[in-house]
Amino acid sequence: MSHSVLKSPLGWLAGNPIWGFIALIFIFFSFANPYFFALQNFQNILVQTSTIGVIALGMTLVMINGNIDLSVGAVVALAASLCVDIQGWSLFADWGNWAILPGVVAALLAGTALGALNGLIVWKTGVDAFIVTLGAMLGVRGLVFVYTKEQSFFAMNFSFSDFGSSSIGPIPTLAALFLICTAIVHFVLSRTVHGRNTYAVGGNRSAAVNAGIRVGPHMMINFMIVGFLAALAGVTLSSQMGAATPNLGTNYELWVITSVVLGGTKLKGGAGTITGTLGGVLAIGILRNGMNLMQVPAFYVLVILGSILIAVLLLDKQLNRKGKEELRL
Amino acid sequence: MSASHIPQPDTPALRLEGIVKTFPGVRALDDVGFDVRAGEVHALLGENGAGKSTLMKVLAGMYEPDEGSIYIEGEAVTMRSPLEAKARGVVLIHQELSLAEEMSVAENIYLGELPRKSLGRVDWKTLHSNAQAILDRLKCGFDSKRQVGTLSIANQQMVEIARALTVEAKVVVFDEPTASLTDAEKVVLFDIINDLKARGAGIVYISHRMDEIFTLADRISVLRDGGYRGTLIKSETNEDEVIQLMIGRALDLTRRRAAAKTGKVALQVEGLSCGKLFEDVSFELREGEVLGFYGLVGAGRTEIAETLFGLRKPSAGRILIDGTEVEISSPADAIKKGISLVPESRKEQGLVLGMNCRDNITLPQVGDLTKGPFVSDGAEIAIFDRYYEALKIKTPSWRQAVGNLSGGNQQKIVIGKWLAMNPRILIVDEPTRGIDVGSKSEIHDLIRTLAGEGYAVIVISSEMPEVMHVSDRIVAMFHGRIMRSFTTEEVTEDNLVAAISGIETDKVA
Ligand SMILES: Nc1ncnc2c1ncn2[C@@H]1O[C@H](COP(=O)(O)OP(=O)(O)OP(=O)(O)O)[C@@H](O)[C@H]1O
Ligand SMILES: [Mg+2]
Numbered sequence: 001m002s003h004s005v006l007k008s009p010l011g012w013l014a015g016n017p018i019w020g021f022i023a024l025i026f027i028f029f030s031f032a033n034p035y036f037f038a039l040q041n042f043q044n045i046l047v048q049t050s051t052i053g054v055i056a057l058g059m060t061l062v063m064i065n066g067n068i069d070l071s072v073g074a075v076v077a078l079a080a081s082l083c084v085d086i087q088g089w090s091l092f093a094d095w096g097n098w099a100i101l102p103g104v105v106a107a108l109l110a111g112t113a114l115g116a117l118n119g120l121i122v123w124k125t126g127v128d129a130f131i132v133t134l135g136a137m138l139g140v141r142g143l144v145f146v147y148t149k150e151q152s153f154f155a156m157n158f159s160f161s162d163f164g165s166s167s168i169g170p171i172p173t174l175a176a177l178f179l180i181c182t183a184i185v186h187f188v189l190s191r192t193v194h195g196r197n198t199y200a201v202g203g204n205r206s207a208a209v210n211a212g213i214r215v216g217p218h219m220m221i222n223f224m225i226v227g228f229l230a231a232l233a234g235v236t237l238s239s240q241m242g243a244a245t246p247n248l249g250t251n252y253e254l255w256v257i258t259s260v261v262l263g264g265t266k267l268k269g270g271a272g273t274i275t276g277t278l279g280g281v282l283a284i285g286i287l288r289n290g291m292n293l294m295q296v297p298a299f300y301v302l303v304i305l306g307s308i309l310i311a312v313l314l315l316d317k318q319l320n321r322k323g324k325e326e327l328r329l
Numbered sequence: 330m331s332a333s334h335i336p337q338p339d340t341p342a343l344r345l346e347g348i349v350k351t352f353p354g355v356r357a358l359d360d361v362g363f364d365v366r367a368g369e370v371h372a373l374l375g376e377n378g379a380g381k382s383t384l385m386k387v388l389a390g391m392y393e394p395d396e397g398s399i400y401i402e403g404e405a406v407t408m409r410s411p412l413e414a415k416a417r418g419v420v421l422i423h424q425e426l427s428l429a430e431e432m433s434v435a436e437n438i439y440l441g442e443l444p445r446k447s448l449g450r451v452d453w454k455t456l457h458s459n460a461q462a463i464l465d466r467l468k469c470g471f472d473s474k475r476q477v478g479t480l481s482i483a484n485q486q487m488v489e490i491a492r493a494l495t496v497e498a499k500v501v502v503f504d505e506p507t508a509s510l511t512d513a514e515k516v517v518l519f520d521i522i523n524d525l526k527a528r529g530a531g532i533v534y535i536s537h538r539m540d541e542i543f544t545l546a547d548r549i550s551v552l553r554d555g556g557y558r559g560t561l562i563k564s565e566t567n568e569d570e571v572i573q574l575m576i577g578r579a580l581d582l583t584r585r586r587a588a589a590k591t592g593k594v595a596l597q598v599e600g601l602s603c604g605k606l607f608e609d610v611s612f613e614l615r616e617g618e619v620l621g622f623y624g625l626v627g628a629g630r631t632e633i634a635e636t637l638f639g640l641r642k643p644s645a646g647r648i649l650i651d652g653t654e655v656e657i658s659s660p661a662d663a664i665k666k667g668i669s670l671v672p673e674s675r676k677e678q679g680l681v682l683g684m685n686c687r688d689n690i691t692l693p694q695v696g697d698l699t700k701g702p703f704v705s706d707g708a709e710i711a712i713f714d715r716y717y718e719a720l721k722i723k724t725p726s727w728r729q730a731v732g733n734l735s736g737g738n739q740q741k742i743v744i745g746k747w748l749a750m751n752p753r754i755l756i757v758d759e760p761t762r763g764i765d766v767g768s769k770s771e772i773h774d775l776i777r778t779l780a781g782e783g784y785a786v787i788v789i790s791s792e793m794p795e796v797m798h799v800s801d802r803i804v805a806m807f808h809g810r811i812m813r814s815f816t817t818e819e820v821t822e823d824n825l826v827a828a829i830s831g832i833e834t835d836k837v838a
Binding site: 191210 | 659660663670682683692746
């Protein structure tokens with residue numbers, strides 16, 4: 001038998017319509033606005049999308065599992081506050097630039113630990129991840145306000161904020177970090193055992209249990225990954241701003257989930273890819289950037305983004321309907 | 330009796346002409362046509378993947394055919410949805426259950442056509458009295474208000490059947506309806522079918538069980554590889570001829586296997602209980618031996634298997650592997666100890682339907698197929714190819730999503746998955762449910778071969794010929810207890826039936 005049912009580029013595009021859509025809006029903005037097609041603007045787009053993008057990578061894993069994490073926005077704020085606050089502690093006063101390290105480590109650990117907690121509760125109680133992380137979203141945001149006493153923190157060490165605006169050659173450091181994370185998560189999902197199990201658990205939980213997959217710990221690991229990545233986003237965001245505010249990351253969960261869904265991940269789990277998510281993240285980034293350059297008022301941008309989300313998902317449904325055999329609703 | 334109710338003999342209840350249906354990479358139906366007369370049971374036979382279910386889905390308006398026409402009582406029709414088909418008197422009882430588990434029995438029966446009162450309110454009184462009337466006609470022992478999810482699989486099947494009886498049907502299609510029914514329930518089902526037949530409906534009956542087909546059918550049509558191979562009249566044919574037509578060769582089903590050479594005790598179970606599900610179960614299983622578990626649906630056999638596989642926690646008793654007592658805490662643990670379980674329900678417990686064939690087969694062992702941090706494509710394809718050939722799985726490629734395979738081929742994927750684990754102790758729960766006669770005897774041979782190679786095998790089955798054919802010893806269960814154990818010399822159909830009905834007992838070792 002032949003295993004060579006290789007997908008043609010066109011077939012690939014039909015499976016990932018988001019990339020066709022990106023090409024379309026890219027061409028559109030290039031002609032519609034003189035400032036769009038410029039290296040510096042591309043750098044901008046990459047930096048702007050990197051925060052949502054990094055979180056979306058982890059969210060893709062969690063959503064393929066058939067779960068969801070609504071607490072990512074709050075974790076961004078917590079991680080940013082921890083990171084900026086701790087590096088200013090007098091304890092580390094004579095550490096020089098090394099003082100940044102304990103802040104970053106603490107932030108990442110906190111994010112991972114909160115992810116672990118979410119995962120543990122989902123695993124042990126069997127309560128829906130939507131509910132569990134909804135609670136975490138409110139609780140962690142509250143925690144941030146308690147911790148910061150509703151104050152913003154400012155980074156005293158300029159190396160920290162310099163990092164956020166630095167570049168490696170033509171590529172902004174934060175964009176590079178995002179792309180590296182994308183590559184790693186892509187390989188984890190598509191090539192490793194953990195990735196395979198991610199699809200299996202989301203596709204049919206009891207079949208996964210029967211296959212000897214430890215479903216609970218598996219889901220917990222994915223929650224830890226998204227927690228870690230949300231914290232990383234908090235760190236990079238605060239480095240970009242040189243500060244942390246308790247309101248940071250508000251509504252991020254919505255943007256992240258939107259990007260992931262736009263990239264073709266199914267809400268009920270079992271299907272999705274990182275290339276799709278990257279597409280979803282970039283599409284939103286380009287749209288926001290392009291409309292911003294064209295000075296579309298902010299509220300219209302939201303209306304347009306919302307309509308586009310639905311339009312693209314409809315298109316996806318149309319393209320990926322397997323002929324006429326799909327059930328007619 | 331007035332003649333006007335009986336359609337003219339030359340206008341059949343259903344007539345199919347030149348039906349073609351293709352899926353990407355598969356020509357599932359290729360110019361299929363035959364007719365079904367009013368008041369006849371027309372059996373439809375064919376190997377797994379021959380296209381039977383697809384043909385019936387075309388008939389019931391679920392798939393649109395690429396070519397061909399359908400005539401109901403001589404009138405050409407196009408069916409655009411199952412509800413439209415039903416309105417024209419064509420109803421299909423699915424191979425795979427499709428019920429809303431959270432809803433009541435009555436709501437499921439009248440799904441999509443709930444009786445209404447003013448303002449669009451549901452008329453609950455009419456709903457339940459109508460539903461109850463159908464349930465009574467089917468001799469179902471449960472209430473129409475019961476939640477469907479709380480019913481046994483067999484009773485859910487009855488709800489599925491009840492659904493078809495809400496209209497005066499002209500054509501009723503049964504797609505492998507008996508797969509999960511007990512013998513008693515089967516008798517009820519056959520009564521229903523004969524009743525429908527007497528009322529002048531044309532019945533299409535799909536099954537892989539020759540005995541049923543030769544009891545029920547008037548005529549038998551055969552599909553092979555999507556093509557129509559002919560129609561035989563039951564009274565003028567025999568099993569051999571049907572099988573020949575169906576698989577293109579003769580099959581020797583009478584062959585008796587050689588007695589097994591058994592080795593040391595691999596698994597020993599002593600006084601094992603799990604609440605009320607099963608109690609005080611003791612047996613031993615040797616290497617090279619096939620132990621059959623026979624009993625009615627609900628006798629506790631599946632629960633024993635699940636306990637041995639770490640899915641249930643026993644409330645009493647001991648399990649010994651190679652003479653040492655073990656505790657099996659999870660499926661992962663069981664797999665590590667060399668136990669594999671082919672579960673009875675492939676869709677719910679065995680397969681990730683959206684995943685491709687290869688990934689499903691390698692699922693439990695993908696952790697061992699790595700090169701560095703990555704899964705090795707080559708190793709996976711090698712495993713797929715091995716079982717693709719050994720089990721004759723019909724799929725255009727390993728990339729096909731398992732959900733697109735025919736029911737029997739899905740089952741082969743599940744079996745392949747567990748064989749690929751090279752277990753020492755293999756438990757198979759209803760291994761040939763929904764599998765065609767040819768593949769069935771291949772799977773039986775496979776089980777025997779595995780035993781010959783020193784595997785210890787437990788086969789759970791509700792089919793008497795199957796357990797008798799494949800086992801070295803048979804354990805008969807009734808209401809969660811082992812009633813008697815037989816050697817192949819001792820066992821007869823009569824004493825086996827007596828044992829599983831709780832009539833005959835002895836104390837077993
Ligand atoms: N939705 C689908 N997409 C692609 N291929 C399909 C689809 N449905 C069925 N097929 C293919 O069509 C062929 C016929 O399948 P069908 O389910 O009709 O077989 P069957 O005769 O009912 O077999 P069984 O006895 O195993 O139930 C198979 O090769 C199957 O893989
Ligand atoms: Mg079928």
